[in-house]
Amino acid sequence: MNEFTTPKRPHGPGVTVAVLVGSLVLGGLAGAGSAFLGDQPGPAGVALTAAMISAAMAAGLAAAVWWWRGIDEAAREAHKWAWWWGGTGGMAVGAVLLLTLMMRAQDVPVPSGFGSRAADIFVSGMMSILLFQLAGYTLAWAGWWLKHR
Numbered sequence: 001m002n003e004f005t006t007p008k009r010p011h012g013p014g015v016t017v018a019v020l021v022g023s024l025v026l027g028g029l030a031g032a033g034s035a036f037l038g039d040q041p042g043p044a045g046v047a048l049t050a051a052m053i054s055a056a057m058a059a060g061l062a063a064a065v066w067w068w069r070g071i072d073e074a075a076r077e078a079h080k081w082a083w084w085w086g087g088t089g090g091m092a093v094g095a096v097l098l099l100t101l102m103m104r105a106q107d108v109p110v111p112s113g114f115g116s117r118a119a120d121i122f123v124s125g126m127m128s129i130l131l132f133q134l135a136g137y138t139l140a141w142a143g144w145w146l147k148h149r
Contacts, residue, residue, distance in 0.1 A: 011070040019067050023060055030056030074148070082141035090136030094129035 030052055037048040068076070101108055114124040 011067065015067070015070065019063055022063060026056055026059055026063075078141055078144045078148075081144050082137045086135075086137035086140030087133045088136070089140070090131075090133035091129060093136070094132040097128070097132075098125065 034049045034052040037045070037052055039045065040048055071079075101110075110121060114121050
């Protein structure tokens with residue numbers, strides 16, 4: 001390993017909390033900025049919204065890389081294991097739900113909370129899959145740590 005991948009002293013819980021709070025603030029600023037700038041009509045509004053969200057995502061990715069380089073090997077392994085098994089498991093659960101709804105659409109009405117427009121239903125489906133993946137990731141991460149303690 002080189003000096004860029006192995007930290008001299010791993011980040012503590014305070015750094016993790018700071019990255020999480022910073023991410024929330026960044027997401028809030030991006031949302032507010034894209035809502036404000038996104039009111040512009042036509043292609044300019046779309047471009048400004050995409051630029052604002054892209055800038056926030058780039059900053060979030062930079063923070064994630066910095067955080068990743070500062071955690072120890074055990075934490076890295078826990079996150080990699082949880083990402084693979086938890087994310088895959090969550091995606092599988094979401095896919096079962098998606099395929100069941102597709103095959104039995106006439107028997108299962110779409111809940112009104114999912115929206116009535118195609119874009120609303122698409123966003124609701126994407127968020128559902130992400131929530132299943134997050135739940136799977138969290139369970140797999142906790143299981144990894146319990147197994148290796």
